[in-house]
Amino acid sequence: MDSPSRVFAAILPATGRGFAGNERERGLEARTAGRQSPGNRVREVQVTGTAEVCCPADRVCVRVSVGNSKESVNEVTNSVSRRLEYILQSLRQHGISEQDTSVRRFLHREAELYHMDAEVVVTFSDFEKMERVCSVLLEKLDKSVCVGTPQFYHSAECLSQLRRRVCVSAVENAQLKACEVSQLLGQSLGPPLLVREEETKEWRNEDEEYGSRGQGDTTPSHLPCIPTITASSRVSVSFSLRDRSRKKL
Incomplete structure (x- = not known):
């Protein structure tokens, strides 16, 4: 009777650089082992797989600010509050x-005038909706409102999904490579024995977009740049090999 197999798993820190404020992803290593006699050793093939996945930013933050100066607190408060309420209503x-919104107000006095400033920070996941909202506010409030430049960024969920996708893609590429090698050797590919993520890297492509946009274009673009992040992964996978002539039990 064959002895039961045992599964050993260890969590190893992934190499490569990360981003400030983001939790580091960890590599996964899983090994299946069993007691085997010297004459019944598992034949295996070891391959590496790599992959790269690019992902654009999925969030954008816009700051909308209004302010005014009056001789009394009530006048300046009413003036700013009316425009602030219109912004929130829109x-x-x-x-x-x-x-997805946060509001800040600040009242202070200089000489004989009271100054009040208000700021609304809005986070959008729909970029087209962001453009429509900014257009409405600029059209209706004109010079009495200041709409800041949109700031695009990647959410934590987006980055986590990107890291999983690139690791899975690297494992799939390793499996395809091992399948072709086993066919070349006249063998049948068995289950995996070891999967290890050896290296992960991430880099922003924002600088490359700015550089390519400026080449051959004498007029600088004022459109906000949507940054992208590319993640790469390299994995090492070991598969068992089966003789094609062996009948399945």
Whole structure:
């Protein structure tokens, strides 16, 4: 009777550089082992697989600010509050939830005048909706409102999904390579014995986009750049080999 197989798993830190404020992803190593006699050793093939996946930013943040100066607190408060309420109302009409908005107000006095400034920070996942909201505010409030330049970024969920996708793609490429090698050797590919993520890298492509956009174009573009992040992964996988002539039990 064959002895039961045992599974050993270890979590190894992945190499490569990460980003500030993001949790480091960890590599996974899983090995299946069993007691085998010297004459019944598992034949195996060891291959490496690599992959690269590119992902654009999925979030954008916009700052909208209003301010005014009056001789009394009530006048300046009413003036700024009216425009602030119009901004918040426009956001609600476009389906922006309160969780995606934050409001700050600041009242101070200089000489004989009271100054009040208000700022609304809005986070969008729909870039077209962001453009429509900014256009409405600029059209209706004109010079009394300041709409900042959109700041695009990757959410934590987007980065986590990117790292999983690139690792899975690298394993798939390793499996395809091992399958072709086993066919060349007249063998049948068996189950995996070892999967190890050896190296991961991530880099932003924002600088490359700016450089390519400026080549051959004498007029600088004022469109905001949507950054992308490319992730790469290299894995090492070992598969068992089966003789094609052996009948399946």
